[in-house]
Amino acid sequence: MDGERLFCDTALAxxxxxxxxxxxxxxxxxxxxxxxxxxxxxxxxxxxxxxxAEADSPFNKVIGLGFDGVPPEAELAEVEAAFAELGAPVQVELSPLADPAVGALLTRRGYHLESFESVLGRRLGDAGEPAGVRLIREDELERWLAVVADASAVADTEGLPSHEDFPRETLIRALRDMSGVRRYVAERDGEFAGGASFRVTDGIAQFTGAATVPRFRRRGVQTALLRARLAAAAEAGCDIAVVTTQPGSKSQQNVQRQGFDLLYARAILVKGTSATSSSGADSRQAS
Known part of the structure; x- marks a missing residue:
């Protein structure tokens, strides 16, 4: 099971x-x-x-279209008006396995292609228990939030640059608001070297909010955080783990080395002012 490649069909997408x-x-x-x-x-x-969610939040988006019919234009128009009333663009994250009619509808309504994000997944098996990674304590939450936000702000130079960028306090609030996540810290030399989280949704381990402090990069921090979450996800009864990265990034390389397969690339379609989103607040990784 651990070595079996993961194929993504429409049902899995x-x-x-x-x-x-x-x-x-x-x-x-x-x-x-x-x-x-x-x-x-x-x-x-x-x-x-x-x-x-709020101004400049990574949770300002439309996600999941194209697997249960095409949205009626009247409903889509109401959504667009609701975003416009709040002074925000509409950002749609669209899977290539969704009904192609959705993309055609969005194009007709003036959406433009702004970027892509890689969605990767793997089956769960024995990932081992890495040293130097643990769940944070309740009294460490503020420190963890600050470390992950600050590390996420220093983007890795490999791969395509993200179209997403957030103010520090917005990123901290988004990390805090993530519902139902388990937060992990990797320690090196007695310091917080990086942090990551995941949550369980219908048997899927969603890997979220990962970042490494710049001076600790290239020292195996992300690998340790990945393995710790893979082990915890298997113990929680998940059958697959999923992560989203920037295309061609060091983070994508890291997760593929841990057995993740590239499942598909979501298209980021925007209507209105260019979207301002997260660099690591959701499931995108910062190496």
Whole structure:
């Protein structure tokens, strides 16, 4: 099982995108609970979700379209108006395994292709227990958030640059709002060298929020964090693990070395002002 390559058919792609939609909606709702207001939304849209959490949030997007019919133009127009009212572009993350009619609809409505993101996955098996990685304690949350946010802000130079970039405090809030995640820290020389998290959704281990402090890069930190989460995901009963990276990045190389297969590349389609999103706050990795 551990060595078996993972093939992504339409059913698996739908399962992965629905898990991402749940993470997006629950984290968007958590942002409103944190603020104590009802600004924004997380509304169903043709089997996916349209979400606005707060200004410049990585959870401002539409995800999961094309696996349960094509969104009616009237509903899509309502979503576009809701984003416009909040001064935000509409960013759709669209799987190539979705109904092609969705892409055609978005193009007709003025969306443009802005970028891609790589979605990788692997079956779970024995990953070993790496040294120097552990779950954080409750009293370490603020330190962990700061370390991951600061490390995410220093992008790796390999691969395509991300179209996504967030203010530090926005990134910290997004990391805090991620619903149901388990947070891990890798320590080197008695310091926090990097952090990562994952959550379980319908048997999928979603790897999220990973970053390595720049001076500790190329020292096996991401590999250790990956192996720790793979072991925990297998113990939690997941059958697959999924991660999203920038195409051609060091992070993509790292996860492929740990047995992840490139499943597909989501297209990032935007209508309105160019989107401002995360560099590591969601499931994208920072090496």
């Amino acid at each position: 739908a399962r992965i995108d629905r898990a991402e939609a749940r993470l997006t909606a629950e984290s968007s709702d958590a942002a409103r609970v944190r603020r104590g207001d009802d600004v924004g939304f997380a509304r169903p849209l043709a089997g996916g979700v349209a979400s606005f």
